Amino acid sequence: MDMDLAHRMLDVVADIPPGRVATYGDVAAMAGSPSARLAGRVLSLLADPETPWHRVVKADGTFAPHLVDEQTRRLRSEGVEVRDGRITLHRWRWNADADG
């Protein structure tokens, strides 16, 4: 696996501000990859305890099935409104340009 790319993805995730989220596709794109699957793979294999993985969601605002509970708790603790296992993406999605 491309470790340089992997670390860029982790850096992108680390840059997501609290209370904001990004999609797997966003993370991949910002790291220079077209593969959202790779972003998920990188998080599953290389995420540190410090990595805010819970700020990464699917393109439709839902979460990976096995993470729903934990991710819901963490996002709510940051002020993100989670309804029925999903968020309103257009409202919480991180805009790197506007939000930093």
Add this chain to the structure above:
DNA sequence: ATCCTGACTTGCT
């Protein structure tokens, strides 16, 4: 080499 599976996304029905 081929097939299946996975923290994914998009387009069609």
Add this chain to the structure above:
DNA sequence: TAGCAAGCCAGGA
């Protein structure tokens, strides 16, 4: 809105 297929990168059998 829900279900399916194809495309995507990588890894295991």
